[in-house]
Amino acid sequence: MDTKTLDPLPMHGPDLGLHPDDAELVEAEPETKQEVLENKDVIVQRVHIDGLGRTKEDLLGYEIADVFMAKNLIDVMKKSHEAREKLLRLGIFRKVEVVIDTAEGEDALPNGLDVTFEVTELRRLTGSYNTMVGNNEGSMVLGVKLPNIFGRAEKLTFQFSYGTKETSYGLSFFKPQLGHFDRNICVNLYKVTGQFPWSSLRETDRGIATEFNFPIWKTNHTLKWEGVWRELGCLARTASFAVREESGHSLKSSLSHAMVIDTRNSAILPRRGALFRINQELAGYTGGDASFLKEDFEIQLNRRLFWDSVLSASLWGGMILPVGDKPASIADRFYLGGPTSIRGFSMYSIGPQSEGDYLGGEAYWAGGLHLYTPLPFRPGRGGFGDLFRTHFFLNAGNLCNLNYGEGPRAHLQKLAEYIRWSYGAGIVLRLGNIARLELNYCIPMGVQIGDRICDGVQFGAGIRFL
């Protein structure tokens, strides 16, 4: 075996320097040469990356190392394509092109190949400016992004939103580990404000979050520490006293861990695959005054049926256990209901409430069964019509507070009585790979006193649907 092909680390072998005159454009190889190379073993002698500016070379070595392992031309093409994908995934190049040519130079072997990646780096600074208009509120949003600031695929983004009612901002720094892009660290600094009319609550969060993502076998894990200064207030003078009692400042310092296994082909309207996500959060042991243990999980299964239709089943659940004698804050509890969870009910309007303000609950479960079919008579097939699906659904769930003195049996019983459920049909529109819009006709059932329903036509927009 030639020692050169056994050299995995590109530190000594290939020449990663700039070769400004080396850019040989791909030309159609003469037919005879191609035929010869296809059957022959080849050795990749050099891999160049042209067009580097601020990117450091050691970062790229890991991404292109596999190309050296290729044994014949088809393999070289496949591995180069994979390396190209990896380079693009780093998020630091606008364009990556691959050129494969025969080796040149003094030490060129007769079956040697040179692979050149021609890259165009992203600009150092990109900015965006939008204006947004919402419910009686207008705001100006300024975004600034610095990709690859230190040369090793680090990314810094800053977003600032200045509105007539609220101001919010966020600064985020992302750094992947050299050679393992899936392992990365992300640090966020943010201030966000939210208004929740279903609880007559206004919340302002200022916080820092540090998260560390890493894959283990087929699962993705995230470890996160978050410190948030939360300020709660009443949205209106007519807020109920239970919500008024929650006003004030608190500090939450929590450690959390999340595990995700996602084999779906897409996050929006998947056709096959499954998702399993479980998240736990422990607050109070690293400072702050919010103290609880929170668990929640999400399961989704999708299966393709006859005639291009998809059957999808999902289950969500969660529980929060306050540690110590203070009850969980309204900002940490779970909420249920609305066009993105149990359809047919108003937004987050299920469960414990006081004078019309929904207080959330300490435990919940929700399940959905969906059948997605193409539109009847398939209008616009092959084009626009493919973005729409008809959708038949059955949703059920419950949200309640638990008395932790009783045992788990009592808890299950409590979650099983007074189940709210609904069924109906509608149309779903897929927006790119990011969001989905739904227009449904819903019939809510099992409605308890205090729940607010939205029977009839309901519109929903969002990213995560039950």
Place this chain on the structure above:
Amino acid sequence: MSLAAEAFVSQIAAAEPWPENAALFQPLKGEEVTILLPTLQAYLRMCNLPVQVCCRANAEHMSPSGKVPFIHVGNQVVSELGPIVQFTKAKGHSLSDGLDDVQRAEMKAYMELVNNMLLTAELYIQWCDEATAAQITRPRYSSPYPWPLNHILAYQKQWEVRRKMSAIGWAGKSLEQVYEDVSQCCQALSQRLGTQQYFFNKQPTELDALVFGHLFTILTTQLTSDELSDKIKSYSNLLSFCRRIEHNYFQEHERPGLDPLSIRPSLM
């Protein structure tokens, strides 16, 4: 409150009688010096209206106007002396019904004097005098919160109060000037009180509750120096006025659940 809001509140208030479970919310004991607490307690006792006193760390944020203490009656939440007086009036309890128009105008004038002078002076001494702020006020204010929130909130509050002081022109005053202003205010009150039992003869009014509240706070709050309480003690009729109210309204009745002012050092 706007006129419409006031009318709304009094309509709603007039509908129901004073409930048994009315509650007065104040910050945690020792957390903040609640200037108006003795005022409100005195006023409600003078009207013979029972309240339970509840201590909450976030009372200041629960209050609709940001001022403590506030009362929660039925499903109404009312803060500050003026709105509370109107609220109780709408329910049929009033202390100033017996006054004629001239006296009522005079009462309003003196209440304004007390608010402008004594209240501002107390805020100044607590937050703008660096020694008091560092030793007493800030540690007290930040005590219910964890680090680092305690420092952030204490400094934020101090900055707010200082900003308010400079808006009304008190920022340039020195501590001695403030003491002098308080002394002058007490002199005016002392002259008005004269040898009477209460400011308007035999019956106490909200002015009596207000003056009592402020004087009691100054006399019993621990500050870095006793100069201010000494100044007040030099006006003997004010001192005996305070003692009288404390004796009549805070030591006679021993209703369970009420917070006797005797947790604080008594004037006796």
